[in-house]
Amino acid sequence: MDIAKTLHNNLLHQDFEDAGALLSALSECQSIARNYAKLENGIAVLSDLVSNKSYIFYGALAEMLALARGNTEKEIDSIWEEDILGCIIPGDLQAKYAVEYRFFQLLKQLPIKERVNYHANIRLRMRNGAGIIIPVIHRIFYLYSLPNSSLGLTLCLYQVDYSQQGRESQDNFIVNTANAELIRMPLSPANGLLSEREREVLKCIRQGKMSKEIAGILKISVNTVNRHRQNILAKLMVDNSMEACRVAELMQLI
């Protein structure tokens, strides 16, 4: 399945009982988004996953991308701002979805109060109507979770990446800013998170093979297969092999 669609379903098909409390948080989160757009001159999108709505705040980046057309704020009936997403060059958009999907899975497993310590950081290239490429840092925060632990409000920030101008480097990661722990993300499917051997093991797992069989095929010991299996689960941040296959497929790693 397409990763954008999977992400869409995961975000919107959470259990949204108890969503009343979100309303009281909404206006403070809107003001945070508005201030980011103003001070950074970027674009801030606050998405309400419960109501499937987004509040978009436009700084000067929106004009550089020929978006906004005189608006400073807009409300839409979707969590996806197609105009903004349409400016991202396709390979980078896939990378964004892959990071975002993994970020969502990671945060779902964390206690509510720890979630605001994390954000995802993605380098994107965006393109305006005239075809000029603008290097952008895209960051994703989950600002608000419902009492039942469902994620409720997402803040997506887009800012021009000044420090990278003229450089080629790309660097996508999830960070826990409370302790500076970084989770680096693969730059692209080719520049993989998994080693060649790990991908071989995972392909065998996907075919329904057991550890002993895999050991025979790859001419390694069962212990080694199991070590690879553990490393794969850790790298993909999943609990079991079935989930590992699903995530790796979505990320086009196997």
Added chain:
Amino acid sequence: MDIAKTLHNNLLHQDFEDAGALLSALSECQSIARNYAKLENGIAVLSDLVSNKSYIFYGALAEMLALARGNTEKEIDSIWEEDILGCIIPGDLQAKYAVEYRFFQLLKQLPIKERVNYHANIRLRMRNGAGIIIPVIHRIFYLYSLPNSSLGLTLCLYQVDYSQQGRESQDNFIVNTANAELIRMPLSPANGLLSEREREVLKCIRQGKMSKEIAGILKISVNTVNRHRQNILAKLMVDNSMEACRVAELMQLI
């Protein structure tokens, strides 16, 4: 004179008539600073130049630096937060003052409504009690100007520089985020903004020599001297040669 002292005098000895309006902006600016500290887990310092006070908001970076000691907010009777500044390694602190001084001079010349489009971006190395070096991005915004054009409220942000971990590069600049125009700053006095020839010309100017005399000394044409003179003014962002000498001395360029 010491650049920190000059900066101190420049910031605090503005004309602060009409300062009443600042109070109404203060609480919104405090909430912006509070949100930055919370979302970025950095340190945000909002300084009120009129009252010579600072409001400090501590995120997790404060704990990494062994500052804060359980506080999340603090108010002090100074625009300089000595504890925070004391964590910056000395060479980087000098660079910060040089950028900050130039940023202040630049903003003073701009119309009030354009000022919020600018910020200064400085890479710093900060050190905690145990001697561990943390790479930090330090950004300075002027959030509020008085009706008479004096600068009133400064926001200083300190955030861990995740993208730079393990790299050596340094990159200080002032940016106009409304049009993405970058003004790059010298990394250090040695890595100079001015060319060797420009420094020679400026030293002659400081000695009170006229263009024709300088041309004779350096064995170049008067036109060339005047071209250097114009480039020097542009690079230092000043209006006349006397100001150029003063700024260059402060920045230890001559």
